[in-house]
Amino acid sequence: MAREGLLGNVTVVAPPSEPLCVLSVHAHPDDEASKGAATMARYGAEGVRTVLVTCTGGEAGDILNPEADTDDVRRDLAAVRGRELDDAVRIIGYDALHLLGYRDSGMPDTDANADPDNFANADLDEATGRLVEIVREERPQVVVGYARDRVYAHPDHVRVHEISVLAFERAGDPEWYPDRGEPWQPLKLYYSNGFTRQRIRALHEWFVASGEESPLAKWVEHMDERDAAAVDDDGHDDSLEPVTTTRIDVRDQIAIGRAALLAHRTQIPPDSFFFRVPLEVEQELHPWEEYVLARSLVDPGVPEGEYETDLFAGLRVVASS
DSSP, X not given: OOOEEEETTEEEEOOTTOOOEEEEEESSTTHHHHSSHHXXXXXXXXXXXXXXXXXXXXXXXOOOOGGGOOHHHHHTHHHHHHHHXXXXXXXXXXXXXXXXXXXXXXXXXXXXXXXXXXXXXXXXXXXXXXXXXXXXXXXXXXXXXXXXXXXXXXXXXXXXXXXHHHXXXXXXXXXXXXXXXXXXXXXXXXXXXXXXXXXXXXXHHHHHXXXXXXXXXXXXXXXXXXXXXXXXXXXXXXXSSOOOOEEEEOTTTHHHHHHHHHHOTTTOOTTSGGGTSOHHHHHHHOOEEEXXXXXXXXXXXXXXXXXXXXXTTXXXXXXXX
């Protein structure tokens, strides 16, 4: 039996025979490795089609690994980061990679940020249309983007949020982009919660308990300051971090995520704090990747107060019946 839902004026039906597919939207090469890599590796191994959309070439990023900071690398950083992305995609096991084709926007008040060809300066409807075309081609039931970033607030991350929400709303509407493929309505939209309070605090406390200086100490300090400032005089909590609704157990795929990060040699030095916590410790401390269910046109069937444990909760019966 197919489920029906309503989005604006568009009635949506989950086809009972449609293969499961999840499409992730990321801003730069390396974001796919630091946010949700293990989840996508797990779903790929289970036979779910996994699709990656990378919006920019990452050419405005800093080179964070001194060993990779050479004249040859700087001469064509976009090509280098593209090769790193290809390696990470292979390691994670994505079935498809789509490049949205924009320049990295850099941070505010930089030369890169003023470039008219960058992602943040692109026409919003045009950028959304490019993503809608990919959604209609790939036909995912699940789309994963970012929440509106009010802490880091990189312009490209903000734009990923904007186009992901709009593409979710427009891909199924035949009045939008009629020349960009047959309408297809995704049924669930998630935001990837890469570094949650719980994960940061768990890893920080492990460093402290081990007698090491914690590389996350300032993160925890800033987190506590933000949390305190978020509560107003009336006790209202205006937290900057969306509340996690979904935890995917990836303890068996964490090593894949680490390997994908290492593929981004210009961005991740091998002595990064990402790798200082032993694998077996991270598997026990925080074996999940976390998400926020932002929109759903199906009932996930999860009791109140409990986490979803599957991005396809509420969809698998539909897809196999």
